[in-house]
Amino acid sequence: MGRKTGSHSEITGPRVREAALRLIAQHGFAAVSMRQIAAEVGIQAGALYNYTPDKQSLLFDLMQSHMHELLEAREASRTRGDPLEQLEAFVRFHIRFHLPRQRAVFVSYMELRNLAPDNFSKIEQLRTCYEGELQGILDEGHRLGDFEISDSKITTLAIIAMLTGICNWYREDGRLSAAEIEADYWTLVRKSVGIDAAEPMRHRRAV
Amino acid sequence: MGRKTGSHSEITGPRVREAALRLIAQHGFAAVSMRQIAAEVGIQAGALYNYTPDKQSLLFDLMQSHMHELLEAREASRTRGDPLEQLEAFVRFHIRFHLPRQRAVFVSYMELRNLAPDNFSKIEQLRTCYEGELQGILDEGHRLGDFEISDSKITTLAIIAMLTGICNWYREDGRLSAAEIEADYWTLVRKSVGIDAAEPMRHRRAV
């Protein structure tokens, strides 16, 4: 088997994506050249075009894959339960999904500007779909009288911004463990929908 | 006075900064060329270098100005009062300052990666300084027993992420007015530090 020249598509494909994600997260899409990505993989720039028709498609694929993984993982982790339980499940899922994917999160939120209009629309649609998951929980909790919410859309955006913001500072070797962070943010979210820690069962007891 | 050629430094300087801010917010620093900025101002690319030694300095100046304005405005709007009053003042200040500056906020948070290391450190220091304002309020409120907080640093980052996130979706002609948004977010923050709307005076009455 050849080493410096030969066929490695099954290996090289994922490596191109990993290298692109790492470099784009670090420097930004427009600041990263195809030559840099190729060098990171250990191939020449021209060979990249066996794996993507152009630079724009590479970015879009990274972002679309991230959003699809997010939606599929959310689908798989859905639970039954009252709105408070569902809200807790959502918050914990969101943190657990995003923390190990800081680079992909970074790219998916920062490089929207660099998507071609058609690609932008597709990604935005997926994002809206994900936000709908949370908003549905909040609406149901509000309808049942469990949650104290002024505006479910605002609350949705506020919670997601708060949770996703963790990715901007979290480090594996930081002061707090992922479990501690998860607990703290769940407490913040719980309180923000008007559920006091002292009476977490209000709706369930009342009914 | 000449029109197409001549001296216009007092006018052109700010226009260069405005054009750069607008274009960088829209497309990203690395994706915007000096020629594009010049065209937006209505001058030739070479003339830009009367106003900045290089592209990097232009970005740094935009971000540094934004952070200095933020800190000065915060300084000017500081109020006396108990922690709850100070927290409300901070939240309302943050929203009022940021909403009319969506582009500058965007640039200041998204283009950190494109700053040279020295410039990055300076901006980060200013940001840390601003976060300290909020954390100080939370710590004081916690010390007095007014606020129910698990970790003041986490709570600081969560609140700022939540509030700054407004800039990512707010539109002047949107469904909600700035005043409504401000009210909703203040309610969210108030609840997140454990102050129920029904008993906003707990500390003051207890003492």
Place this chain on the structure above:
DNA sequence: GTCTATAGAATGATAGAC
């Protein structure tokens, strides 16, 4: 599938006329 080589366009920054 990867390489070398290159086309064709764009970039940041500078020099010198006015």
Place this chain on the structure above:
DNA sequence: GTCTATCATTCTATAGAC
């Protein structure tokens, strides 16, 4: 202070050998 012109570099993407 702005212009024109340009240098030297870099970029995306393609062509063709192996």
